[in-house]
Amino acid sequence: MSPTRRCLSAAAALTAAVAALAATPSTASAAAFTPPPTHAGFDYQIGGAYTPPSGVTVVSRDRSAAPAAGLYNICYVNAFQVQPGEEKDWDSDLLLRDANGKVVIDEDWGEALLDLRTDAKRQRVAAKVNSWITGCKTKGYQAIEPDNYDSYTRSKSLLTASNAQAYIRLLSSHAHSQGLAIAQKNTSELAGSRTANGLDFAVAEECGQYKECGDYTAAFGNNVIVIEYTATGLSRACSGWGTKLSIVRRDVDVSPKGSSGYVRKTC
Template sequence: MFPRPVWAALAVVAFCGACAPAAPPVPVIPPAKAAFDYQLGGAYPPPAGVQVVSRDHSAPAAPGLYNICYVNAFQAQPGTEEEWDELVLRDANGEPIIDEDWNEALLDVRTPAKRERVAAKVNGWVDDCAARGYQAIEPDNYDSYTRSHDLLTAEDAQAFIRLLSAHAHEKGLAVAQKNTAELAGRHEANGLDFAVAEECGEQDGCDEYTSAFGDHVLVVEYTDAGLTHACDRWGGSLSIVRRDRDVTPAGSPGYVRETC
């Protein structure tokens, strides 16, 4: 016969074997019209009054704020193509497909097997985001299919982002839709909870996001004209910030941050 402590432990194990697994934490989206800062080029102390900040996944979260963790999910950072190897999207001649604006190779998410492999690496960053205390992720370049010379499709992009959003939600993280207004109407099916929209004021297109996400849209502008138009049209309801295009840290040459 087992000693009493062992018997009691076995009874607990037997009982809990029928218990349902603990539910994952419920993701929380950023508050609407919150003061926002976009710090992808390097972390710095947020300006007074800021409630929401987006930073690269390599940076620590800002204490006491709502933190969004940026991950370059659909393209390779410059100089990292070898790390991705055959997961880089290539043309018929074997040449990588490059986003010329940022000198970033597109990642190949055309097949379920490749999507799973790319997601495994990106989701490792997502795990780091959760461990660092972030509340959400911002997977960038969702629209890479529009630069793929027709090698990628919108369906490929959506199938891939669903892998990321499902994993992030399991970790208790909300997921931003980055740009890609043409897919905003599919955000619920793709597990996307709020939007980060660059230059929708400049392009007079913020309504494409608000029609899907309501007031849960964070707007980033890079010109005076874009900021002015965004503030005139949506300043009463959306979070809006103007940054310099390189999103440099405060104190750096070229640093710009303005709000409505």
């Protein structure tokens, strides 16, 4: 290559680089954040906080709870649906409704779905949820677990995967601005888009039971936390991933220790 062409090539590369920077959303405002350690002792305490068992270094707790002192804490937020009894805390038009005006409900948990169909509504929902995320940061949490990413699969085809992803990008951007890592909760079919959606690790329920753990590790490497609810699921998860991932079995209600239904086992 001649010196002239080399100079022209370098100039073109510099121009392209400047253009690329201009076209890329600024991350200057994002604070430093760190995903949870991999293959760590983990406890899932979203149903009620209690003293973590020996060997646990990572805990997930509901946003209403205080983080566990000295551990890596993940703040659980019901980001796509409404906790039972809290419907009046939301503007009525932000509850997803069918053609007859009836609120669409996740029948398994009795939770109303949030309406994410337009940018304007996503912005309004995100404003509320992001205030919770800020609250998690204030309390001392290091990461966010936004639940029900897959609400679109229960929406009677009213919501789409694109709606869910456009919304979660609003949450991930805010979490990062607060210095918090943010998880993809379940929804293995969207794991391949984790980078575009700004998601740092995965929290996968029953990926052992349904033989889906590999779908998450293909996208997140070993940055995957697994919660199983059956002996079979735990056995499968431990057999395939016990030396790489953070794995725990809990009871379905995620009861606090000391409750009659409490179950906690590990590999």
